[in-house]
Amino acid sequence: MPKIIDHDQRRKDIVDVTWNLIVEGGIEAATMREIASRAGFANGALKHYFSGKDSIVKGAYESSLHALSERLDAHVAGKRGIEALEDSIRFTLPIQEEDATAARVLLSFWERCVFSPELNHDYDEHLSGWTTEYLQYLKEGREDGDILNPTSDAQLANEIIMMVLGATVTRVVSPAFFVPEILEAQVTDYIARLRRSDLP
Structure with a gap:
């Protein structure tokens, strides 16, 4: 009787191996061989x-991304507005060590995006969805009277994404520069600014 092969499991095994190789030595370590x-x-x-x-x-x-999304969705479930926004930012920033490790895979993915229109398109779609999510939380925060900052929601969403992406790169390349305490303080300060009408 022929051996039954679980192709989905084999794909997962290949992805897991690739993930580990990238974490250990970057994209160069993950050769096909x-x-x-x-x-x-x-x-x-x-x-x-x-x-x-x-x-x-x-x-x-x-x-x-799937692992992060599952944890994030569970954490913000039932929340809205500025509370959901703050939790989302904290969970997206590479504050926890496992997130800092996953960020290495993200950096390798970015590198491949530069040379692959297909991957670049996929990441553009991810950024679009990410922006839409932040815009929804900002809209709810204004409806609830928690967000008073006069800066447009579109600009605020862009600021959040730039903050997260910049922190991701720095946490991987120079981990001593953005220790978790600094990242936590950054989020606290940013949320405080959103609550004030006298700050841009």
Whole structure:
């Protein structure tokens, strides 16, 4: 009787191996040969599961994003406005060590995005969804009377995204510069600014 192969599990195994390789040594460490070796495949066998390296890196990125989204959704469930916004920012920033580790995969994904229109498009869609979520929380915060800052919601959403992305890069490249306490204080200060009408 032929052996039944769980293809979904094999794809997951390949993604997990790639994720670990990127965390250990960056995108350069995640060669197709090394991914195949670590996952227990013969050279060339990966093509049965992924079209190429970009596809595998995308899988590793989406795995990290899915794990973060699940934790975030559970944490902000039932919340709205400025409370949901603050929790979302705190969970998106690489404050916890596991998030700082996942950020290494994100940086590798960004590098591939520069040279891959397909990956770049996928990330553009992610940023669009991310912006929409922040805009909703900001709208609710104004409706609730918690957000008084006169800056437009579009600009505030952009500021939040730039803060998160900048902190992500710095946390990975120079972890001693943005320790968790500094990131926590940054969020506290930012939320306080949103509550004031006399600050831009």
